[in-house]
């Protein structure tokens with residue numbers, strides 16, 4: 275059944291899509307959301323593997339605009355499990371009557387901008403075409419799985435699953451499980467299943483640093499205290515870099531004595547959470563290699579201290595700087611003290627094949643397994659966009675994959691030149707700060723802009739950034755990566771180089787949420803001029 279023409283179509287029903295839907299409905303617009311999954315949650319819907327947990331504090335992993343909910347909705351522990359996130363989002367959807375506006379199990383397979391009509395034509399996998407004046411893509415960062423090309427994958431006789439398509443019907447108890455990959459997903463699932471399975475074999479190419487999460491219940495006194503301070507907490511987030519609700523330190527690592535440095539690292543380790551570890555003690559760990567190396571030395575000593583077998587400790591210890599997306603764990607290193615938990619160094623002995631009964635490494639050994647888990651990550655660098663089946667095509671039929679062939683290019687992480695009236699929520703080149711407040715910032719900016727267009731009777735205006743603004747933003751993101759981070763010193767999803775052969779891109783604006791918001795304010799204060807330069811009038815066509 276074809277939808278009638280919409281003012282706006284929102285693609286995706288995770289944190290971003292839901293808030294955008296809610297906001298546009300409040301403006302009185304004719305809007306619909308489509309979602310590929312059978313339920314809400316976006317990345318949290320799909321990542322239903324054992325141990326999937328947020329590493330953002332529970333009280334920050336909420337929408338800030340539902341003040342009543344902030345006070346009353348339960349979060350028993352300091353971090354949320356995947357199921358709690360899904361429960362919360364379903365609660366929001368029901369409370370705000372959003373469900374009737376969402377169509378589930380529908381995937382956008384093509385989107386074409388019609389210059390003549392001034393509309394987007396979106397084709398779904400159900401064979402229908404939806405037309406909409408505005409297209410909001412809230413399609414997530416970690417959406418397209420990265421499936422490695424290992425010979426013999428189809429010959430394995432047991433279940434072989436990516437973490438993002440985990441099948442909870444598979445009984446893991448007493449089985450021998452192999453986990454390929456040790457990013458957030460790999461360490462979370464390994465940690466969660468280790469106590470229940472016969473053997474755990476972790477295949478590790480680049481070990482990463484992890485800091486304990488310090489998962490714990492939250493007392494009612496703590497909850498009351500946070501409830502009383504919510505407005506201030508939110509206001510402080512908006513004026514910070516990472517939005518972690520911590521004092522972001524500016525002390526230089528090398529400006530203090532060795533003793534004080536160790537004391538600070540120790541306190542950060544004890545308090546837990548790797549983002550807090552990086553930003554809570556010193557101000558230059560992300561930027562300065564010498565400072566970062568001090569943190570690495572501290573973490574390497576911790577690993578050696580926890581993991582009793584020196585050979586395993588060596589495989590688990592990163593020789594790189596601490597510059598990948600920081601990891602948090604609930605006892606991952608400790609699990610390697612179990613005799614049935616093995617670490618396999620696949621830099622030294624790469625995986626050469628998957629066979630009927632396990633994984634063969636280059637030393638000729640077959641690691642016998644009943645279940646294989648691919649914790650191999652995602653095509654995070656624009657993959658959600660570039661892999662839309664029949665493409666997203668803007669002015670003159672230019673495809674987004676072509677537009678981004680050399681590198682990802684956006685303005686503010688929201689707008690793309692040649693793709694009018696298309697707005698990305700949590701797309702590439704937005705701020706590297708925690709969700710949902712980052713998402714809210716983007717949604718509120720776009721919603722205010724559309725509201726402004728409606729109020730000033732400019733609903734026919736086509737919103738599009740200029741190539742110059744795009745170029746400037748890409749340069750700014752690149753500079754922020756160079757000055758604020760060391761991310762370009764390794765290959766990881768933060769630069770898109772986790773995918774073999776991919777060209778590096780800057781996929782975040784690293785100067786922080788406060789700085790990002792000031793760029794948004796500049797655009798807004800100038801009457802959105804840089805986005806409205808190319809106004810064309812639409813012809814009324816359905």
Ligand code: NA7
Nearest residue numbers: 416422455456457458459460479480599649650651652767
């Ligand atoms: P990540 O962080 O991209 O981690 C993927 C892991 O898989 C990482 O250890 C990779 O090793 C490994 N990997 C990927 N491909 C292969 C192949 N072909 N062979 C062996 N090992 C491989 O993904 P996650 O799902 O853990 O986390 C993604 C984000 O989700 C996370 O950062 C949070 O923001 C939430 P490599 O480092 O490439 O050597």
